[in-house]
Amino acid sequence: MAQLSSVAGIPIGTIKFYLREGLLPAGERTSPNQADYDERHLRRLRLIRGLIEVGRLSIVEARRVVDAIDSDIGLAETFEVAQHTVSEQVDAVDLDRGALDLVDAAMTGWRVSEDNPGRLAAARVIGTFLAIGQPDERGWLARYAEAALLAADADLDEIESRPDREAQAETVIVGTVLGDALFAALRRAAQEHATSLRYGTESDGAG
Amino acid sequence: MAQLSSVAGIPIGTIKFYLREGLLPAGERTSPNQADYDERHLRRLRLIRGLIEVGRLSIVEARRVVDAIDSDIGLAETFEVAQHTVSEQVDAVDLDRGALDLVDAAMTGWRVSEDNPGRLAAARVIGTFLAIGQPDERGWLARYAEAALLAADADLDEIESRPDREAQAETVIVGTVLGDALFAALRRAAQEHATSLRYGTESDGAG
Numbered sequence: 001m002a003q004l005s006s007v008a009g010i011p012i013g014t015i016k017f018y019l020r021e022g023l024l025p026a027g028e029r030t031s032p033n034q035a036d037y038d039e040r041h042l043r044r045l046r047l048i049r050g051l052i053e054v055g056r057l058s059i060v061e062a063r064r065v066v067d068a069i070d071s072d073i074g075l076a077e078t079f080e081v082a083q084h085t086v087s088e089q090v091d092a093v094d095l096d097r098g099a100l101d102l103v104d105a106a107m108t109g110w111r112v113s114e115d116n117p118g119r120l121a122a123a124r125v126i127g128t129f130l131a132i133g134q135p136d137e138r139g140w141l142a143r144y145a146e147a148a149l150l151a152a153d154a155d156l157d158e159i160e161s162r163p164d165r166e167a168q169a170e171t172v173i174v175g176t177v178l179g180d181a182l183f184a185a186l187r188r189a190a191q192e193h194a195t196s197l198r199y200g201t202e203s204d205g206a207g
Numbered sequence: 208m209a210q211l212s213s214v215a216g217i218p219i220g221t222i223k224f225y226l227r228e229g230l231l232p233a234g235e236r237t238s239p240n241q242a243d244y245d246e247r248h249l250r251r252l253r254l255i256r257g258l259i260e261v262g263r264l265s266i267v268e269a270r271r272v273v274d275a276i277d278s279d280i281g282l283a284e285t286f287e288v289a290q291h292t293v294s295e296q297v298d299a300v301d302l303d304r305g306a307l308d309l310v311d312a313a314m315t316g317w318r319v320s321e322d323n324p325g326r327l328a329a330a331r332v333i334g335t336f337l338a339i340g341q342p343d344e345r346g347w348l349a350r351y352a353e354a355a356l357l358a359a360d361a362d363l364d365e366i367e368s369r370p371d372r373e374a375q376a377e378t379v380i381v382g383t384v385l386g387d388a389l390f391a392a393l394r395r396a397a398q399e400h401a402t403s404l405r406y407g408t409e410s411d412g413a414g
Contacts, residue, residue, distance in 0.1 A: 043340055054335045083398070117392075119395075121391070129385070140382075144358055144386070148397040150353060151354045170339075170341070178336070182333070182348075182351055183354065185325040185326070185331075186325060186329050187386065
């Protein structure tokens, strides 16, 4: 375990905690106080840390998605587990009907179930916009929907590139949990770029 | 205040809390225990609630961005306040150099400063991907960058549609804080749609 800790750069206390919480499978015991950990343990350890520290999942949420990887459920169901884990529960009855109509209009032609957590969460955001008097005058919502389709297609291509079910399930989980953080980060960089293009503000030009 | 609470659908206790925390300006006092609140108070109240409840800002963060709206700083600076408020602080020295190079390659031609919080946060996500052995085989990162540019352009068009500096600053703040939640939500719906198109899974077809 000391070696695993040193290679992964993760404290032994954290590894023991993950083991106790059932997030990391136990190593193969070779003596009463010695166990063997292999490459799989290392990868899983890094996955768990990424989900918790970068993806901001709770221990319970991390265990739920890791269990989905280790199960034999299909990809659609794995997506469902991932989506429900990272999405805030929004109750349809609390939503502004006008906001829901706007979201459905932006998704015209999409095959999306009525209880898709994303559909409801999007309506909640748009409801907030409407409540504070922010009109959508330049097709903001529709353009976000278009961008979301690009990202979702990239997600599926990435998943299809994986060699087997377990690797695909892992990509579903990681892509769902960390994809939000990646897009949010890139949007901030893109905002600086677009602002600089339009208004000629200064930039160090790292890109 | 009772009337403001009833129109906004926000408890009096919450309104008093926002007033005490300096998030909401005091109403015009008409008697020792009576104050007038107008349309501006109502909008501001809804904005604060949206930032905190939907955007998940802390009180301190909400005050920081509301102060930016009420100041006379320019749009670029307002963006900076918004971005730094919603972005996790990532220290460049903690980042994998290879991950940073990949992010810069995906942003080729972009005018982005080296310390843009999005650039660093994106490198942190990609570093996690690399650490858990998730290769980027189908241009996932580059396609996310392309989607982010679409969103950023939509953001700027939306901001430009506003009539004055204060309204524009408000859109900068709201778009930055709630845009992440909106895109994440739409991506989930788009994933269901794209999965359904490719693999023909069942759907209620709300869209």
